[in-house]
Amino acid sequence: MSTDIDAVHPLDTSGARLSIKKPVQRFDRQGDLSDRERTEAAMRAFMHEFGAVTATYLESCIHCGMCAEACQYYVQTGDPRYTPVHKLEPFKQAYKREAGPFALFYRMFNLKPRVSADELQNWQELLYDSCTMCGRCTLICPMGIDIARLVGQARHGMFQAGLVPHELWAVAERAEREGSPLGATPAVFKDRIAWLSDEHGVEIPVDRDQADVLVSMSSIEIMKYPQAIVATAKVLNALNEKWTIRLDGYEATNFGMLSGNVQWQKDLSMKLINAAVKCGAKLLILPECGHAYGAMRWDGANVYGKPLPFEVLHISEYLARSIAGGRLRVKKAAASVTFHDPCQISRRGGATQAPRDVLAALGVELREMVPSRMGSWCCGGGGGVVTIHRADDLRYRVFEIKMKQVDDTGAEMLVMSCSNCRQTFDDGQAHFKWDKTAHSLLELVADNLVQ
Amino acid sequence: MNLLDFARGAAMKWSLAVFVFGIFWRLTGILLLHRTHDYSVPRAHGALLGALRTIIARSWPRREFRARTAYGLAVSYAFHIGLAIVVFGFVPHILLIRSLTGLGWNGLPDGVIYFCAVVTLIALIMALIRRVTHPVLKLLSNFDDYFSWVVTAAPVVTGLLTVAHYGARYETLLALHILSFEVLLVWFPFGKLMHGLLLPVARGQTGAFYARRGVNP
Ligand code: SF4
Ligand code: SF4
Numbered sequence: 001m002s003t004d005i006d007a008v009h010p011l012d013t014s015g016a017r018l019s020i021k022k023p024v025q026r027f028d029r030q031g032d033l034s035d036r037e038r039t040e041a042a043m044r045a046f047m048h049e050f051g052a053v054t055a056t057y058l059e060s061c062i063h064c065g066m067c068a069e070a071c072q073y074y075v076q077t078g079d080p081r082y083t084p085v086h087k088l089e090p091f092k093q094a095y096k097r098e099a100g101p102f103a104l105f106y107r108m109f110n111l112k113p114r115v116s117a118d119e120l121q122n123w124q125e126l127l128y129d130s131c132t133m134c135g136r137c138t139l140i141c142p143m144g145i146d147i148a149r150l151v152g153q154a155r156h157g158m159f160q161a162g163l164v165p166h167e168l169w170a171v172a173e174r175a176e177r178e179g180s181p182l183g184a185t186p187a188v189f190k191d192r193i194a195w196l197s198d199e200h201g202v203e204i205p206v207d208r209d210q211a212d213v214l215v216s217m218s219s220i221e222i223m224k225y226p227q228a229i230v231a232t233a234k235v236l237n238a239l240n241e242k243w244t245i246r247l248d249g250y251e252a253t254n255f256g257m258l259s260g261n262v263q264w265q266k267d268l269s270m271k272l273i274n275a276a277v278k279c280g281a282k283l284l285i286l287p288e289c290g291h292a293y294g295a296m297r298w299d300g301a302n303v304y305g306k307p308l309p310f311e312v313l314h315i316s317e318y319l320a321r322s323i324a325g326g327r328l329r330v331k332k333a334a335a336s337v338t339f340h341d342p343c344q345i346s347r348r349g350g351a352t353q354a355p356r357d358v359l360a361a362l363g364v365e366l367r368e369m370v371p372s373r374m375g376s377w378c379c380g381g382g383g384g385v386v387t388i389h390r391a392d393d394l395r396y397r398v399f400e401i402k403m404k405q406v407d408d409t410g411a412e413m414l415v416m417s418c419s420n421c422r423q424t425f426d427d428g429q430a431h432f433k434w435d436k437t438a439h440s441l442l443e444l445v446a447d448n449l450v451q
Numbered sequence: 452m453n454l455l456d457f458a459r460g461a462a463m464k465w466s467l468a469v470f471v472f473g474i475f476w477r478l479t480g481i482l483l484l485h486r487t488h489d490y491s492v493p494r495a496h497g498a499l500l501g502a503l504r505t506i507i508a509r510s511w512p513r514r515e516f517r518a519r520t521a522y523g524l525a526v527s528y529a530f531h532i533g534l535a536i537v538v539f540g541f542v543p544h545i546l547l548i549r550s551l552t553g554l555g556w557n558g559l560p561d562g563v564i565y566f567c568a569v570v571t572l573i574a575l576i577m578a579l580i581r582r583v584t585h586p587v588l589k590l591l592s593n594f595d596d597y598f599s600w601v602v603t604a605a606p607v608v609t610g611l612l613t614v615a616h617y618g619a620r621y622e623t624l625l626a627l628h629i630l631s632f633e634v635l636l637v638w639f640p641f642g643k644l645m646h647g648l649l650l651p652v653a654r655g656q657t658g659a660f661y662a663r664r665g666v667n668p
Contacts, residue, residue: 050484051484051485051486051487052481052482052483052484052485052486053486053656055481055484056481056482056649056652056653056656057653057656059477059481059645059649060646060649060650060652060653061643062643062646063588063591063592063593063595063596063643064523064527064588065523065585065587065588065591066512066516066520066523066524068587069516069519069520070516074587075519078586080586080587080589080590081590083587083590083591085591086590086591099484100480100481101476101477101479101480101481102477102480102641138657139513139516139668140512140513140516140520141509142509142510142512143509143646143649143650143653143654144505144506144509144650144653144654144655144656144657144658145653145657146656146657146660297491298491298664299491300491301489301490301491301492302487302489302490302491304490305490306490307490307491307492308490308492311492312492346666347666348664348666349664349666350494350495350661350664350665350666350667351665352666352667370515371513371514371515373667374513374666374667374668375513375514375515375516
């Protein structure tokens with residue numbers, strides 16, 4: 001594949017969701033490895049994953065099928081291929097044959113055949129297009145198997161085999177090379193900050209040598225919801241924080257993680273970590289982005305290889321804390337609101353209460369979706385799925401669950417704290433000509449600050 | 452040596468040996484694999500408590516999942532509870548356990564046991580029918596699922612035949628019953644029956660993971 005990524009994979013940042021333009025010809029097999037080399041590369045990556053925790057999960061499945069009932073893809077289509085644990089079949093097969101306690105027998109008598117490149121290719125759609133790693137299946141499994149974690153691990157092998165969906169590979173490669181998956185390069189970001197700062201008359205400190213708080217952003221915000229940058233600045237300025245944005249480390253999304261490239265995941269995380277260390281930040285604020293929270297709050301220290309020398313908070317946690325401490329004051333906002341829990345922040349991240357505390361401070365009537373919080377349905381765009389054109393039809397089908405949930409609340413306003421969910425909602429809204437618009441919790445706070 | 456002596460003697464000894472050694476092999480093969488340290492700052496402490504909580508709480512589905520899982524769960528609970536009552540409540544079983552371990556307790560009336568055994572068998576058959584007809588289960592199922600079903604159902608069937616003195620001499624039926632249980636013992640470490648022992652480990656891991664992240668499952 002050509003390395004001229006702009007020519008081969010031009011970005012499309014004008015639509016309701018951001019990705020590369022719909023490819024005329026798909027490249028879902030990267031590189032020119034032979035089938036054998038692909039399998040071997042996948043196996044090497046899989047072997048890294050087969051530790052005690054993963055092995056326990058892979059050994060425990062009783063084939064009860066309950067996980068299917070939790071997964072949006074199965075529930076909406078009735079297609080058994082979307083059964084969560086079935087998505088792991090090649091990963092499980094590799095484990096049994098190569099690493100499990102009876103691997104020797106499996107190999108000796110060929111009880112489990114070697115995983116083939118074709119098999120991996122066939123599973124690409126199951127491991128990427130139809131899994132947002134939302135973790136709902138983890139919540140239902142009677143054996144407690146964390147299927148979402150295993151899907152993330154299986155993706156590591158898929159990347160090494162060069163079997164990532166075209167769009168996801170392209171944006172991940174761009175992120176690794178340019179620092180942003182969606183063209184929010186340092187130069188673009190700097191321009192935007194200057195423009196926003198001018199237009200809104202708000203001070204946005206950039207590249208301070210020393211700061212207490214380092215603010216990171218999602219490319220989706222920079223390119224699609226730049227008002228989020230203004231909102232963040234308004235809040236931090238109102239709190240008199242000594243804060244900064246740094247052009248050597250600002251991107252919080254991690255498409256290395258989503259696509260399954262461990263090295264790229266590390267490269268992207270280290271940029272942010274290094275920037276925070278350089279300016280002596282005590283706190284790193286993560287933007288309204290779900291997987292960014294997983295990548296830094298929970299994986300950041302492990303990528304770093306030791307505890308992070310600063311605290312990591314999602315912006316909703318930061319808002320809740322500032323409000324609770326009496327430092328940030330807000331006035332009453334809309335009358336009734338329903339809140340969409342971004343999976344990676346809530347069910348997978350534990351920051352479920354913070355946005356609700358913020359909404360309570362805003363004096364709104366919170367009308368919870370059923371189910372919400374832990375059991376909440378995914379928007380269908382996580383795990384990199386929203387970038388994949390091939391997955392659009394399926395994504396719209398699962399989005400129907402979410403639309404119904406929102407409609408059933410009868411709330412006036414729909415709020416969330418993840419810009420990736422938000423663009424998925426925007427795209428769904430455009431597709432279904434739906435009358436509900438997604439709003440950002442942060443922007444709602446910034447619009448209702450008491451100065 | 453007749454069949455019954457064999458079932459009670461050498462076969463019992465060997466099947467128990469395979470059972471114990473197999474479990475040891477499988478568990479060490481899993482649990483001694485590498486572990487990585489998690490450097491992230493936990494939101495809350497109490498991983499052990501979280502593990503215990505999930506080990507217990509996961510026995511019952513969350514509210515939002517109940518409607519979609521009720522039938523499968525009811526069937527599975529029926530044969531699990533039925534098996535437990537029959538295995539641990541039948542007087543001859545208790546006598547055997549006492550002779551092996553020295554531990555004993557009062558049994559249930561035979562009539563109750565027979566009733567439970569029949570219910571267990573019916574539930575097992577319903578589970579099997581579900582497995583061969585439900586599209587998801589059909590897709591997931593492999594040799595292990597069917598073979599494990601056979602070795603679980605066989606002792607129930609042979610047990611019922613034995614107490615009913617039906618189909619052969621009592622001694623032969625009893626020998627077959629014991630042998631069928633021994634097959635279950637031998638298969639236990641190698642297939643899905645191991646979930647009995649893996650359950651607390653797998654659930655505990657996830658419970659600890661949730662506790663660390665402050666997720667309230
Ligand atoms: S993580 Fe979510 S999308 Fe993926 S298999 Fe589980 S329930 Fe389905
Ligand atoms: S719910 Fe758990 S045990 Fe049941 S099939 Fe799915 S992964 Fe396996």
